[in-house]
Amino acid sequence: MQALFSQALPAQIMLIRRPPDIKTSDITNEHLYWSRREWLAGVGFGVAGAALGPELATATGTARQDDDKLTPYEHVTGYNNFYEFGTDKGDPKANAHTLKPRPWSLQVEGDVKRPATYDLDDLFRGMGVQERVYRLRCVEAWSMVIPWSGYPLADVIRKLEPGTKAKYVAFTTLLDPKQMPGQRSRVLDWPYIEGLRMDEAMHPLTLLVTGVYGKPLPNQNGAPVRLVVPWKYGFKGIKSIVKLAFVEKQPETSWNISAPNEYGFYANVNPTVDHPRWSQQSERRIGELFRRKTMPFNGYGDQVAGLYTGMDLRKYY
Amino acid sequence: MASRRADWVPWAKVLVWAAALVPLAVLLWDATHGGLDAEPVKDIQHRTGKTALVLLLITLANTPMRRATGQGTLVRFRRLTGLFAFFYACLHFGSYLLFDLQFAFGDLAEDVLKRPWITIGFTVFLILLTLAVTSPKVMVRRLGGRRWHALHRLIYVAGIGTVLHFYLSVKKDVTVPLQFAALLAVVLVARMAVAAHDRRKRALRPSRDVT
Numbered sequence: 001m002q003a004l005f006s007q008a009l010p011a012q013i014m015l016i017r018r019p020p021d022i023k024t025s026d027i028t029n030e031h032l033y034w035s036r037r038e039w040l041a042g043v044g045f046g047v048a049g050a051a052l053g054p055e056l057a058t059a060t061g062t063a064r065q066d067d068d069k070l071t072p073y074e075h076v077t078g079y080n081n082f083y084e085f086g087t088d089k090g091d092p093k094a095n096a097h098t099l100k101p102r103p104w105s106l107q108v109e110g111d112v113k114r115p116a117t118y119d120l121d122d123l124f125r126g127m128g129v130q131e132r133v134y135r136l137r138c139v140e141a142w143s144m145v146i147p148w149s150g151y152p153l154a155d156v157i158r159k160l161e162p163g164t165k166a167k168y169v170a171f172t173t174l175l176d177p178k179q180m181p182g183q184r185s186r187v188l189d190w191p192y193i194e195g196l197r198m199d200e201a202m203h204p205l206t207l208l209v210t211g212v213y214g215k216p217l218p219n220q221n222g223a224p225v226r227l228v229v230p231w232k233y234g235f236k237g238i239k240s241i242v243k244l245a246f247v248e249k250q251p252e253t254s255w256n257i258s259a260p261n262e263y264g265f266y267a268n269v270n271p272t273v274d275h276p277r278w279s280q281q282s283e284r285r286i287g288e289l290f291r292r293k294t295m296p297f298n299g300y301g302d303q304v305a306g307l308y309t310g311m312d313l314r315k316y317y
Numbered sequence: 318m319a320s321r322r323a324d325w326v327p328w329a330k331v332l333v334w335a336a337a338l339v340p341l342a343v344l345l346w347d348a349t350h351g352g353l354d355a356e357p358v359k360d361i362q363h364r365t366g367k368t369a370l371v372l373l374l375i376t377l378a379n380t381p382m383r384r385a386t387g388q389g390t391l392v393r394f395r396r397l398t399g400l401f402a403f404f405y406a407c408l409h410f411g412s413y414l415l416f417d418l419q420f421a422f423g424d425l426a427e428d429v430l431k432r433p434w435i436t437i438g439f440t441v442f443l444i445l446l447t448l449a450v451t452s453p454k455v456m457v458r459r460l461g462g463r464r465w466h467a468l469h470r471l472i473y474v475a476g477i478g479t480v481l482h483f484y485l486s487v488k489k490d491v492t493v494p495l496q497f498a499a500l501l502a503v504v505l506v507a508r509m510a511v512a513a514h515d516r517r518k519r520a521l522r523p524s525r526d527v528t
Contacts (some may be wrong), residue, residue: 079355087490089354140488142356187490256487277432277485279424286355289416 068135071144075286077218081138082239083187084173084180085220091182092220099240101224110246113161120224127151132207134230136299137269141284148228150209154202160206162198164245169201170194171227171238188236188254194227194238195251195265199307205230205300232303233267234248265315268308269298273317326393333394337401340368341408358416362409369405370479371400374500377476381507396452399472403449410442418517434485444471476501
C-alpha cells in the first residue's frame, strides 16, 4: 500500500501518514498487494539485469553453489541476532513488534551534496527494487541463503552525490529504548553503528534491503531498511538504519568497540583467520546437521577480492 | 528404622531415574517432532550441557543438603546424580565430536590446545570420566577410602570448570552463566560451612578425651 502510493501517486503521499493502528491488509487486498509488489520487483530486476549486462546480473542475482538451497522463511525471520530486542535468537521475533517502521526518516550528513533528512519512501522513489539471493555467513559460524529485495547502495549514494572527502560511509541504527527494549540493557554501546569503505559501499553486491522473500522486511530482520554486504560477516549488516554519514576517517563500529580482538572493521568472511574462540574454517548451514567449508569472501571472491589487493587480511580482519 | 529406610530408597531411586531422563526424553521428542531450534546441533549441545551442569550442582549440594536436613540417607543418591551428570556430559561432548568434528581427532586436539574454553570443558570431561570409572564400590575398596575421597574431591574442580566453560563460551550476554555461577557459589559456601563445622567438632573431640 505505502510502496504503491509512493510509486504511483506521489501527489497523495500524505495518505501514508495515517494512524499506525490500521493495518495495510485492512485497506488493500493482500493478494493484490503482493502480486503488484512482485510485479514491481520483477520489473526492477529486469531493468538492472539489462543495465549491468548478463555476467554481472548472474553474478549478483543468482551466484549460488549447487547445494545452496533457500533457508526457509521461518528460520530467516525467526533466528536473528538483533540485540536491540534481546540476545537470544528467538527474542527479536518475539519482541520486535514495538518497532514502528513507518513513517521512517533517514538522515544524510557529511561531505555530500544533498544532506537532508529524507522520508525513506522518497529516497527510494524512482529506483527499481532488485531481488538478490545471497549467502549470509554469521561470525558465529552459521549461515543461511536468503532472497533479499532492495536497492544497490551505490545507486542511493550516486543520487546523494558525496564529495571528495567522503572516504567512508558510517551507518547508525535507531536509538529508542521505547521501540527497542533491548537498548535498556548495556550489552552493547547504543546505538549500533557500522561502516564501509567507499569502494565497498559502491560495490554492486552491496544492498540496502527493504524486503525478504518478496515481502516487506519484518521488524526482526531490521525493518524498514538494513544493509546487506554478502562477503562480510553478518554483523556488518546494520539494521533499522536512521543515518548515513559520508566521512573522511574510518568510522567506529559497534562490535569492534565491544571486543576489538574478536571483531575487526573489515570483517570479511575469511576461513584462514580464526575468531579467538572458534575456528572460521567451517560453518553450519541453518537446517543442516553437519558443517560445510567456509569460502573466502563467502564465495564472492571473484567479485570483491580486488578491493583488498595488497592488504594483509590477517591484520585487517 | 533401617527397614523403613530400605522401603523408600528404591522407590525414590526410580523417581530420580525418571526425573533425570526427562530432559533426554524431551530432547528426543523435540528432535523427532521439529521442536529443536534453527540450529539443532547448538540446541542439543546447550540442552545437554545445561542438564549436566544442573545435575552436577545437585550432586555437589548433596552433602550440605544432607547435613542441613539431617537426612543421612541422601548420600545414597549422590553417585546416581553424579553418574547422570556424566551421562549428559557424554551426550554434550559426543554431539560436539560427531556434528562439529565428525570425529576428526586432529581438530579436537587443535581446539583443546588453542581455545581455553574447550581446554577447560575437555578437562572437566576427563575428570568426570575418571570419577565415573572409579564410582563402583569395588573401586572404592581397591583405592582405599582415603585415596578415593581425595580423588573424588575433583568434583569441585569439575563444578567450577563447567561454569567457567559455560561463561567463556558465550558471545556477549553472560546473564545465564552468571546465574549458574551464583548457584555454584551458594553450594560451595554451604559445603565449606559443613567442612568448617566438621573441623571444629574434630578439634573438640580430643580435648573431651583428655578430660
